[in-house]
Amino acid sequence: MYLELLGELIKKSISKKSLAKQIGVTEKTLFNKLNGKTDFTFSEVKKIRDIVAPGESLDKLFEKTEIKNVS
Numbered sequence: 001m002y003l004e005l006l007g008e009l010i011k012k013s014i015s016k017k018s019l020a021k022q023i024g025v026t027e028k029t030l031f032n033k034l035n036g037k038t039d040f041t042f043s044e045v046k047k048i049r050d051i052v053a054p055g056e057s058l059d060k061l062f063e064k065t066e067i068k069n070v071s
Contacts, residue, residue, distance in 0.1 A: 002034055003065045008052045023047045036064060 009019065020030040023044050032038045040048070045062060053061055 001065050005061050
């Protein structure tokens, strides 16, 4: 999961639906990519950075964070 990216989407009031449309993928595809089920292409990464956080480090914005269930 990309917590930094998700935080930026919230801060900028950018919906996942809108972001998916802007980068040319379906909402389902974006959901899978955000949850780490499939990888973003480099082209998608650059588009997202330019939309969400121009000038931000790609490494920071796309740092993966593992979320573990606590039982």
